[in-house]
Amino acid sequence: MNKLGYALRRNPAAAVGLVALAAWVVLALVGPSVLRFSHTAMDMESQLSAPGLNGHALGTDALGRDILSRIVYGSRSILSVALLTSLFSSVAGVALGFSAGYFGGKIDAAFMRFLDILMAIPPLVLSMVVLGALGDSSVGALTLIVSIAYTPATARVARSALLSCKSLEYVDAARLRGESHAYIMFVEILPNAIGPILVEVTARFAYSIMMIASLGFLGVGLQPPTPDWGMMVIENKTVIREAPWAVLYPSLAIASLVIAVSLISDFLAKALIHDE
């Protein structure tokens, strides 16, 4: 912990990222209970009211819904979906990448070619098509499909992290002790390969936020009434001249969260990979 404090003081950017992310998490957890307006309540008196008017700190949209409430509610869904996707894709990626790299040979070739095929389809296109075809954009479906779309990249990172440790003699020593493959992969190698994998998890977290926002923007993300930042941008696109805040604040929310997570990811990369 002391070391972390020292490292953060030397990397003010990472500290900024950490503070911003913490602020979003706190807001998502306690925000809804202290807000004045519900995220679905339509204030018919003040549609498209400017920030600060009628008690709407960030203004309202065309239906008179409070932008601040919608952003805070939206942070709940986007944070939880992004967290789950980055975790699922990492777990699946580590399992696939580790088995491919560890067993090598034909298993490696088969796994990696399969992942290559998956990778050839851009994640956004893949998610859009599948979600569109399913016609179901629940939190579960969204999490699942984005996780699948991101697994190949994570698997590649995990595989190369494993390969850099696999030829080291402590692995041979474990074999000569009669350890199982799972023990060697996950107890002997994983702790030493964790750096790049953690960096990948945080990077995937940032990508997931963008992906979910993009899917919302394209209309296949989370469906109303769940507020979604990407959807808020597209909904209010038509009133951008009259009420630029309705587009600006959700966009800023997306940007601030992505930047915060990316700064943390860069910091981890520096601390866990390059400083070894």
Add this chain to the structure above:
Amino acid sequence: MTNKPLLSVRNLGVRFPSPDGEVVAVRDLSFDLGRRETLGVIGESGCGKSTLSYAIMDYLSAGARRSGAVLFKGQDLLLKSEREMREIRGNRIAMVYQNPYSALNPSLTIGEQLDEVSRAHRNLGKDEAREASLTTLRELSLGDPEGVARRYPHQISGGIQQRVCIAMALLCRPDIMILDEPTTALDVTTEAVILDIVAGLKERYDMSMIYISHDIGIVNKVSDRVAVMYRGEIVEHGPQERIYERPEHPYTRALINCMPRAGVKKELTALNTIPGYVKRRSADEEGCPFAERCVKRSPGCEDDYGLAELEPGHFAACGRAYADERPWTREAEAAARATGAVPEIAGAEVREATSDENGPEPLLSLRGVGKFYRNQKKTVRALDGVDFELFKDDVLGVVGESGCGKSTAGHVIAGLAAADRGAILFDGGEIAGSWQRRDRRALREVQLIFQNPGRSLNPSFSVQAILERPLKKLLGVKDPAERRRRAVEMLRKVDLGEEYLSRRPRRLSGGEKQRVALARAFLSSPKLLVCDEATSALDVSVQASVLNLLNELQAESGASYLFISHDLNVVNYVSDHVLVMYLGRVCEYGRRDEVVTPPYHPYTEALLSAAPEVDPARRDKPIRLKGSPPDPTRPIRGCPFAGRCHKKIGPICDETPPPRLALSATHHIYCHLPPEGLQGAVRL
């Protein structure tokens, strides 16, 4: 002196910033380098040898601060700008590094890289540059310079690569050439060839050299004067013979004595060791840097300290330690040595030779073992029909150049890879090939020690976890308290305390790591310990203490060792029997004294001749092998060594496999020559 110094280093200091305050890498260092003189610099790793050379060349990292003066032809290099230094680097002072492969550009041919030097530094034209490159390569006894110039670095062997690097340094006709451990990454036979070349360079090219090495045997071969560095200071320097014969500083003496050398065998003596390890030096530390580890420490060590000329040309930072032995005479020293040991080791523990009289019992027998690695269409025959025996309570040393199959043999025996042919008999029965098919008992009884302890201990685990895992897995010790007790007990046996349990490998020194690895291996009471270059990655003083420990553990446990090493001096020290391998086959096998004395296999003779001899008086007529081992993918009909053999008889060597020639009940050789032809020194 008529020989006015070419390079004169005065009170040079180098400091690096670090989180725990400034660290002194080089401190108050002064020496002169005359024209056509070679200065050898020795010391353990971390003593500032390389930093010294980087300080001269101004190659230090950004945070480093230099003080003092480096006078080259009267000009202070420390005051030169980067632009002026560029004129001097390469042109006037050239450098050759340890690893030739990373010093060469892999995407350019050797010719292009060499030509570039002459064109950039000497403004030669294209054809002139190529002519100069080829001439220089030819002068370094490369047989086919045109062929080498056409190739890329990965297509030529390490020895030739290093000669190319030396050629590159020579092309500018520098005044000084700095060589930083240029042969450490090479095989002994190649090393011997490079050293011969280096020794002749200064006369031929009228230049001076600084030769940095950790190995006093190597330094003795090429140097006129030797400087001994310890923790950033020169503690002693003087003429090469004097440093070896009459070291004045206790560190020099300890360093020389801890190297295994011809005539020093485990039955006679334990190796001298230096307690403690090389610590970093902080800026405010005063007094003798060696005081803490010195056996001759006295209250005056803090202040009565500084280089003094004890005899003409011989300076030492400590005049007191061995003052009572002065005046020194060669006769007295020779008499002392003739008794079997230099004074330091005289009191050491004497171990009984293993008695083989009543017929030794074999623990391990290899019968026609073959191991082939196939890739694409080629097959590398790493082991090709190897037979040998390892007896109970015995140490079998395995030597040979890299690629001779000694490590493969170790891995096959330890179970990391299964043999493709033949059988391995262990303790009365055949043992399964690979680890997957070996039972717990077999895994327990055969243990492997790796070359690099930093890589064989998992950096994420504490020493406790590292030691307790085999107890649980191989011995089935269920009780955690019992596991801990046995781990501590084993740590004590390798001279480490209980406090090490909680440490991670990265907080251990190289020697401590190898001790932990040894503890891990001995926990399961193995009958056979395969040591694959177990001491090669360690500093000489640490190597000595680990070798002593290995001997103690063997005497205590009665385990047998298969001791694989490229270092003949080390093998000669620890082994009872010796196996010499070449290209996946056995050349010679026998009791140690039979193998290292004539008659011997021509390859053994060449290896012995190439081994750097610590004692300069013991140099004799060298035998140098030409070229490198042949392509292991090509099937060989006759003797694998025929192509490089200095005693080759004729076509029979190429066409017929050499017969097994028994020279005694315990000693055999694979060679076509009659025993009379296998005498050393007598050239046929």
